[in-house]
Amino acid sequence: MSALSKTSITAVLGPVGEDLATQIVSSGANERELFEAKAWLDNDEALHDELRTFPKGRVAELVELISTFDPPPEDA
Template sequence: MTLTSHDVTAVLGPVDEALLAEIVATGATPTELSEAWAWAWINSDEALIGEGRHLPAGTVAALVDLLSTDQEDWEE
């Protein structure tokens, strides 16, 4: 099941239309978005690797990049 705009806002809360479109265009599932959000929110690859988790790959990695870029833009 691919993401809908409702799925995206259920996980992330309100997001701008451009980011919403980019996220939906990845073809990700709601589970992949939730996993990516956890990675981007924690924003600490070293801590998660220390817990024995692998770095994200594929769609999840693409989503992490989108979310991390959006977070950096918001902080500026």
């Protein structure tokens, strides 16, 4: 898989700032790893399930980066 671009990051996460996009690209992760990190964060049960281990490697790095991200508020 090829390296991530701002376009592919936005397709997975929605709008993100340049700083976060740069950090994600710099991680060297690919799109599959970004999808996996987002899925792990989106699955509330996974965060509370003691039997499920925290991701490793680049996926873990992405989870940490994305978890600090505040998405822009949606238009009401």
